[in-house]
Amino acid sequence: MNTLTVTPKVGYYRVREQHRTHCVMQGHRCTCGGTALQPCTHIQAVDAYLRQDTPTVKEPPRKLALADSPAQPPVCPLCGAPVTPTGYGWRCPTSSGHYWRWRGEQNGVQAFLTQAHPAKQGAFYEQTPAERDAFLAQAHARMHADGYTPYGEGR
Numbered sequence: 690m691n692t693l694t695v696t697p698k699v700g701y702y703r704v705r706e707q708h709r710t711h712c713v714m715q716g717h718r719c720t721c722g723g724t725a726l727q728p729c730t731h732i733q734a735v736d737a738y739l740r741q742d743t744p745t746v747k748e749p750p751r752k753l754a755l756a757d758s759p760a761q762p763p764v765c766p767l768c769g770a771p772v773t774p775t776g777y778g779w780r781c782p783t784s785s786g787h788y789w790r791w792r793g794e795q796n797g798v799q800a801f802l803t804q805a806h807p808a809k810q811g812a813f814y815e816q817t818p819a820e821r822d823a824f825l826a827q828a829h830a831r832m833h834a835d836g837y838t839p840y841g842e843g844r
Contacts, residue, residue, distance in 0.1 A: 693731065695738040702738070704731040766791050 694705040702713045711731045712720045723729025728736075765772050765781040767790060772779040781787035792798075816824065 693734040
C-alpha cells in the first residue's frame with residue numbers, strides 16, 4: 690500500500706511518498722505537474738489532509754510579507770544615500786550590499802556572528818580574545834591586500 694504523508698511548510702505542503710517527495714503549492718500546483726484542473730494523487734492527498742477534522746491539521750504558515758520585514762528607511766542607514774524600494778526591501782545606489790548588511794543587523798545576525806554562543810565551537814572560539822583579535826587583524830590585512838572590498842563598496 691502506498692501511503693502519502695502530508696506536512697505543512699511555509700507556503701506549500703510537502704507530500705512524502707516512500708522515497709519520493711513532492712511539493713503542492715497553494716493554488717493546487719504540484720511539482721509533478723498536477724494542477725487544480727487535473728489533480729494528481731499528491732493534490733488529492735493534501736485535499737484529504739485539509740478535510741480531516743482533527744486538531745493536528747494545520748494550514749501552512751504564510752510566507753514572510755514585505756510588511757513583516759523591518760520598516761524601509763527613507764535613506765540608507767549606512768551611507769545616507771536615498772533608497773529605492775524593491776520586491777524584497779530596498780536598494781542603496783551606493784552598494785547593493787548595504788540592504789543585506791542592515792537587514793542582518795536588524796535580525797540579530799550580526800550579534801550571533803560576533804558574540805559567544807554554544808553552537809559555535811572549534812579552534813577559533815577556543816582562542817583567547819587577544820589571539821582571536823590578532824587572527825582577525827591578519828585575515829583583514831590579507832583580504833584588503835588582494836583588493837577585496839566588503840559589500841561591493843568602491844566598485
